[in-house]
Amino acid sequence: MKTRDLATLKKHTDLVTVVQSRGVALSRKGNDYVGLCPFHQEKTASFHVTPAKNLFHCFGCDAAGSVIDFVMRKDGLTFREAVDKLLTESGVVQRGSQTGRPEAPQPPPVLPERAQVLLERVVAVYEKTFGDVPEAGPTWSSAASPTRACGHNIASAIATGGCPNSCPMRAPSATS
Numbered sequence: 001m002k003t004r005d006l007a008t009l010k011k012h013t014d015l016v017t018v019v020q021s022r023g024v025a026l027s028r029k030g031n032d033y034v035g036l037c038p039f040h041q042e043k044t045a046s047f048h049v050t051p052a053k054n055l056f057h058c059f060g061c062d063a064a065g066s067v068i069d070f071v072m073r074k075d076g077l078t079f080r081e082a083v084d085k086l087l088t089e090s091g092v093v094q095r096g097s098q099t100g101r102p103e104a105p106q107p108p109p110v111l112p113e114r115a116q117v118l119l120e121r122v123v124a125v126y127e128k129t130f131g132d133v134p135e136a137g138p139t140w141s142s143a144a145s146p147t148r149a150c151g152h153n154i155a156s157a158i159a160t161g162g163c164p165n166s167c168p169m170r171a172p173s174a175t176s
Contacts, residue, residue, distance in 0.1 A: 006068075009083065013090045015054045015067045022074050038074055039063045 016033055020026055026033035026049060037047035037058040046060035057064040063073060071082040110118070 006083070009086060009090070010054060010066045010068065013054075013067045013086055014051075015056060015070065016049055016051055018067050018086075018089075019049055019056065019070060037061060037063065 016026060019033075019035070019038075022038065024035050024038050024047070026035040027045075031050070031052060033049040033051070034045045035047050035049075036042055036045050037060055039058060040061040042060050047056065047058045049056045055064065055066060056070055065073075067086065068079065068082050071077060071086060072079060075082065075085065077085065
């Protein structure tokens with residue numbers, strides 16, 4: 001998340017509402033709100049929320065910070081978890097790419113068993129095209145250099161295959 005987005009989240013997420021939604025009773029005292037601190041036991045209200053700055057401070061235990069700090073401490077979350085929770089609750093900032101568009105939904109994770117099946121299918125395709133790749137030329141041929149050539153049996157044993165340069169699914173080479 002960008003610093004600009006964090007600043008927007010902090011500025012536009014109402015700390016008073018967040019504090020009250022987590023069970024802290026606040027009463028207005030001048031420009032601030034005051035209540036019992038949720039982070040320690042007390043009888044006299046020492047927890048202050050300043051809406052103009054969107055910050056909190058407890059004069060009893062010295063806890064202080066922004067709306068993110070409050071959620072981290074009150075809900076026992078990491079910074080990232082607190083930001084995600086506030087984004088979900090407030091909808092102030094859409095988490096997304098650097099262009100400002102929302103991130104594309106992530107595909108579901110592939111189970112290891114399924115990944116193995118897919119990998120075996122890909123290897124089979126490349127092994128099948130092993131002998132049909134004209135670009136491989138004499139590299140694979142034992143006739144070109146019997147000491148350096150990689151015959152089909154060895155290539156199959158180490159799951160080596162070939163892919164024509166014209167293949168649309170071919171990964172770019174280092175020289176491309």
